[in-house]
Amino acid sequence: MWTGGRHHERGRRRSCIEVYRYGGEDPEIRRRLAELGHAALCDHPLEGVTEVVRDHVRFQFVATDATALAAQILAWAIAQSPNGACTAPVEGDAEEAAFEHTHSARYATPQVYRLARLPDGCWLLVKSSRDPWLHDLLASHGACDLRWFSVDELTAGAEGKRLPY
Numbered sequence: 250m251w252t253g254g255r256h257h258e259r260g261r262r263r264s265c266i267e268v269y270r271y272g273g274e275d276p277e278i279r280r281r282l283a284e285l286g287h288a289a290l291c292d293h294p295l296e297g298v299t300e301v302v303r304d305h306v307r308f309q310f311v312a313t314d315a316t317a318l319a320a321q322i323l324a325w326a327i328a329q330s331p332n333g334a335c336t337a338p339v340e341g342d343a344e345e346a347a348f349e350h351t352h353s354a355r356y357a358t359p360q361v362y363r364l365a366r367l368p369d370g371c372w373l374l375v376k377s378s379r380d381p382w383l384h385d386l387l388a389s390h391g392a393c394d395l396r397w398f399s400v401d402e403l404t405a406g407a408e409g410k411r412l413p414y
Contacts, residue, residue, distance in 0.1 A: 285379075285414050302379045303397040303413045307371050310392045318372065319346035319364045325386055326350050337361075381413050 271278060272292045279291050283298035312318040319339045327333055330352040336359035337349035344366050351359040361377040371394070376383060384395060396409030403409075 281414050301399050301402075303399050303402070303410060304377070304379050305373060305375050305398040305400065305403050306383065306387065306395055306413070307367065307373050307398070307409060308387055308392040308395045309371050310387075312372070314343045315346040315364050315366055315372075316341045316343070319348055319362070321390070322362065322364070322374070322387070323348050323350055325390055326352075329382075329386060333357075379413060384413055 270290050270292060271282060273279075274293050276295065279288075279293065279295045280298055282288060282291055283295050284301040286300040288294040288298065310318065312321075316339055319341065323335055323339060327335065327350070330350075332354060333350060333352045334354035335348065335350055337347075339346055339348040341347055341364075345364065347361065347363045349359040349361050351357045360380070363375045365373050365375075367373050372392075374383075374387075384397070387395060396411070397413040398407060398409045
């Protein structure tokens with residue numbers, strides 16, 4: 250049985266056959282699992298909570314050019330995933346950039362990453378799917394004040410979440 254928390258969430262994400270279950274009653278953990286689309290992994294699931302895909306991250310990072318920052322992020326992703334590959338190189342300008350990367354050139358679908366400078370000087374990175382490892386990648390390279398949003402939360406002007414789940 251798993252008791253929840255960030256490290257246990259990583260274990261759940263890495264279990265491809267969903268052998269982990271949450272037997273506790275902490276409403277925050279049950280909400281987070283439901284938002285991830287895994288309410289069925291709870292012995293006491295919350296009703297009425299829908300899946301939320303937080304694939305937009307706003308963060309602060311000292312950079313002046315979107316293409317240069319996107320190239321850095323791509324290099325970090327490649328270094329973290331030795332079997333990965335860039336499937337579309339960085340393209341863009343000082344304000345916006347995009348690239349594609351896959352963590353496994355042989356087994357995984359390439360993901361699209363879009364980066365844009367926000368009016369407040371922060372950066373917004375959007376990935377074509379939810380990817381909790383991206384949080385640790387950005388934070389470990391100096392990004393700070395990371396806030397995660399679904400497209401609806403971002404559009405509504407929500408504060409965002411500290412973590413993508």
